[in-house]
Amino acid sequence: MxxxxxxxxxxxxxxxxxxxxxxxRGIKKEGLVFDISEADNYAIEEALLLKEEFxxxxxxLTVGPPEADETLRMCLAKGxxxxxxxxxxxxxxxxxxxxxxxxxEAIKDTDYxxxxxxxQADDDGSAQVGVTLAExxxxxxxxxxxSTEVEDGKMTxxxxxxxxxxxxxxxxxxxxxxxxxxxxEPRYASIFGIRKAMKKEIEVLDLDDxxxxxEAVGEAGSRTSLVELFIPVVTxxxxxxxxxxxxxxxxxxxxxxxxxxx
Amino acid sequence: xxxxxxxxxHRQGELRDVTFEMLGKGQELAAAMDAPLAAVLLxxxxxxxxxxxxxxxxxxxxxxxxxLEHFNSAVYQQVLAHLIAERKPSLVLMxxxxxxxxxxxxxxxxxxxxxxxxxxxxxVEDGHLFAVREMYGGKVSAKLAFxxxxxYMATLRQAAFPFExxxxxxxEVVAVDSPLTEEIAYRKFLEYVEAAVxxxxxxxxxxxxxxxxxxxxxxNLPLVEKLAxxxxxxxxxxxxxxxxxxxxxxxQVGQSGKTVKPKLYLAVGISGASQHVAGMKASSTIVAINxxxxxxxxxxxxxxxxxxxxxxxxxxxxxxxx
Numbered sequence: 001m002x003x004x005x006x007x008x009x010x011x012x013x014x015x016x017x018x019x020x021x022x023x024x025r026g027i028k029k030e031g032l033v034f035d036i037s038e039a040d041n042y043a044i045e046e047a048l049l050l051k052e053e054f055x056x057x058x059x060x061l062t063v064g065p066p067e068a069d070e071t072l073r074m075c076l077a078k079g080x081x082x083x084x085x086x087x088x089x090x091x092x093x094x095x096x097x098x099x100x101x102x103x104x105e106a107i108k109d110t111d112y113x114x115x116x117x118x119x120q121a122d123d124d125g126s127a128q129v130g131v132t133l134a135e136x137x138x139x140x141x142x143x144x145x146x147s148t149e150v151e152d153g154k155m156t157x158x159x160x161x162x163x164x165x166x167x168x169x170x171x172x173x174x175x176x177x178x179x180x181x182x183x184x185e186p187r188y189a190s191i192f193g194i195r196k197a198m199k200k201e202i203e204v205l206d207l208d209d210x211x212x213x214x215e216a217v218g219e220a221g222s223r224t225s226l227v228e229l230f231i232p233v234v235t236x237x238x239x240x241x242x243x244x245x246x247x248x249x250x251x252x253x254x255x256x257x258x259x260x261x262x
Numbered sequence: 263x264x265x266x267x268x269x270x271x272h273r274q275g276e277l278r279d280v281t282f283e284m285l286g287k288g289q290e291l292a293a294a295m296d297a298p299l300a301a302v303l304l305x306x307x308x309x310x311x312x313x314x315x316x317x318x319x320x321x322x323x324x325x326x327x328x329x330l331e332h333f334n335s336a337v338y339q340q341v342l343a344h345l346i347a348e349r350k351p352s353l354v355l356m357x358x359x360x361x362x363x364x365x366x367x368x369x370x371x372x373x374x375x376x377x378x379x380x381x382x383x384x385x386v387e388d389g390h391l392f393a394v395r396e397m398y399g400g401k402v403s404a405k406l407a408f409x410x411x412x413x414y415m416a417t418l419r420q421a422a423f424p425f426e427x428x429x430x431x432x433x434e435v436v437a438v439d440s441p442l443t444e445e446i447a448y449r450k451f452l453e454y455v456e457a458a459v460x461x462x463x464x465x466x467x468x469x470x471x472x473x474x475x476x477x478x479x480x481x482n483l484p485l486v487e488k489l490a491x492x493x494x495x496x497x498x499x500x501x502x503x504x505x506x507x508x509x510x511x512x513x514q515v516g517q518s519g520k521t522v523k524p525k526l527y528l529a530v531g532i533s534g535a536s537q538h539v540a541g542m543k544a545s546s547t548i549v550a551i552n553x554x555x556x557x558x559x560x561x562x563x564x565x566x567x568x569x570x571x572x573x574x575x576x577x578x579x580x581x582x583x584x
Contacts, residue, residue, distance in 0.1 A: 011398075013398045013399060013401060014399060014475065014533055014554075015533075015553070015554045017556060018398055018401045018402055018556070020402065027398065027402060096367070096377075096379070097370075097371070097376075097377070100371075119363070122398075122399070123397060123398060124397050124404075125380060125395075125396065125397060125398075125399075126379050126380065126395075127358070127363050127367075127379055127380065128367045128377065128379050129367075130367075131363070131364065131365075131366075131367035131368050132367040132368065132370075132371050134368060135367070135368035135371040135372055136371060140336060140448040140449045141335075141364075141368065142335075142364065142449070143335075143360075143363050143364040144360055144363060144364065156452070158455065159360060159364070160360060160518050161273070161360040161454075161518075162278075162359065162360060162420075162517055162518060163517075163518070163519075163520070163521070164456070164457030164511065164512070164514075164518070164519055164520065165273075165454055165455070165456060165457065166454065166455040166456075166457070167332075167333075167360070167451065167453075167454060167455075168451075168452040168453045168454070168455055169334070169449060169450060169451050169452055170449070170450045170452055171448065171449050171450075172447065172448040172449070175448075181501065181502075181505045182501070182504060182505035185507065222409070223375075223376035223377065223408065223409045223411075224376055224377070224378050224393070224406045224407065224408055224409065225406065225407050225409070226404055226405075226406060227392065227405040227406060227407050228404075228405050229397075229402055229403070229404050229405075230402070230403050230405070231401070231402060231403070232396070232400070232401075232402070232403040237560065237561070238548075238550060238560045238561075238563035238564060238565055238566035239564065239565050239566065240560075240565075240566045240567070240568060241565060241566070241567050245569060245573040245574045245576075245577035245578075246577050246581070248567045248569070248574065248577075249574065249577040249578040249580070249581040250581055252549065252565060252567070252578065252581075253578070253581050253582060255565065256526065256547070256549075259547055260525075261468075261469070261525045261526040261546070261547050262469065262493055262494065262526065262582070
């Protein structure tokens with residue numbers, strides 16, 4: 001079973017202070033730690049599990065800058081067979097649609113049984129590239145997948161709905177699945193794997209290597225454009241308790257007792 | 263202006279809340295764009311839903327077909343593409359839900375329509391449509407413009423748009439013949455599976471102490487469990503803690519887990535992603551402990567402590583015991 005996995009190298013901003021660049025086109029990336037987007041990490045693990053069960057090769061792809069090699073190498077270290085980085089200045093400013101277009105061009109003439117993506121990227125959170133890519137490649141798809149099972153050229157997958165409910169569906173291969181977090185337990189790369197991955201070559205493709213016009217990528221090829229970025233106004237702010245841990249604890253308990261909740 | 267379509271969401275015999283939230287927003291946009299508002303209802307034996315929706319739209323377009331009983335994005339896409347080609351709406355709204363996320367990007371691509379996903383704002387300014395959406399877990403907002411087109415699409419974040427029951431619009435129900443011909447073999451709905459219910463039902467507790475990514479390791483969980491016990495509450499968690507397998511799925515609070523409304527909700531090391539907040543914001547009193555002062559959880563909390571949870575949690579537990 002040959003699998004293509006699309007991943008994204010993103011900054012971890014969960015506990016970081018964020019500042020917007022002066023040109024309002026992005027955030028300041030200095031000092032931020034980058035890693036594979038969380039759902040993509042589960043997607044690569046799902047590919048590794050399927051490869052262990054059915055054999056085949058895993059190709060991992062990303063659209064991003066040279067620094068994204070870090071994420072690609074980690075995927076190779078875990079057991080992906082080859083990595084492709086799609087890098088070109090002219091890709092900059094691509095929205096989810098244009099990004100899917102770039103990926104589609106790189107994937108369309110390769111042999112695969114399955115394409116996996118994360119269901120949503122940690123940075124822009126659009127949850128758009130995977131399902132868009134499926135349509136461009138003419139593949140059946142399922143989004144928010146939380147379990148997979150393969151049988152006779154078909155897959156039975158669970159999709160996560162709201163409120164703890166799952167939808168079970170059958171999908172014909174080749175197909176594209178967007179993977180939800182929690183589907184498996186992502187492994188860590190072994191030291192041996194990391195050493196081996198250092199020696200592997202990462203294929204780098206630019207716009208000229210793809211059968212795409214310049215107008216199909218970047219801002220020109222995008223269907224939405226950024227007007228501005230801003231730090232959202234905080235409404236209904238919490239009353240922040242100040243002091244040592246003992247002081248704030250004492251104050252909080254008093255408040256909660258007065259409100260009759262403890 | 264062509265009409266505004268709102269795709270009604272329903273599951274297991276109920277219209278989903280996001281349907282009404284979209285119709286509320288749709289009415290506002292319909293006024294701004296001087297366009298009629300149509301609810302689009304695909305299903306089987308959904309006459310009651312259609313009647314309900316006439317209160318909130320000028321027209322309810324109903325496609326009845328046994329093959330539409332359960333959501334299937336492949337089938338929905340065929341029917342909607344047909345309906346859109348026929349009626350030529352100028353805007354289609356869908357939910358940023360398990361349904362909309364599975365359908366909107368492929369439908370928009372098929373129809374060559376610009377799409378903005380997970381919108382928390384959608385406005386018309388000088389005749390142009392703009393979307394506002396969040397990035398970086400809600401720490402940054404982005405305003406987007408759409409490329410000029412005949413048809414625009416947007417998915418709206420669930421529980422982000424208020425819905426108030428207003429004067430009924432008294433719309434008409436319009437039955438549309440199902441355009442479906444052959445069975446779609448490449449994707450088939452099989453069944454629903456309910457999450458297993460464990461020994462503790464977190465939706466029934468008066469006090470819920472929920473732990474998030476800030477707890478760092480599974481070995482640190484007893485720290486928060488002790489606090490939950492001291493407060494007479496139950497231990498719950500946000501998605502990352504459940505994904506990591508440190509708590510069972512029935513303890514997960516949020517859109518894809520449980521919705522809780524306790525008297526007291528104490529969020530420990532939870533940043534407050536919108537999917538989490540959707541499952542706890544109706545709690546009477548919300549307290550958040552997080553060392554990041556910019557964490558979105560402080561937007562919904564009544565009381566906040568900006569400090570290291572590993573210092574505050576033991577102090578608070580001791581205070582309650584003493």
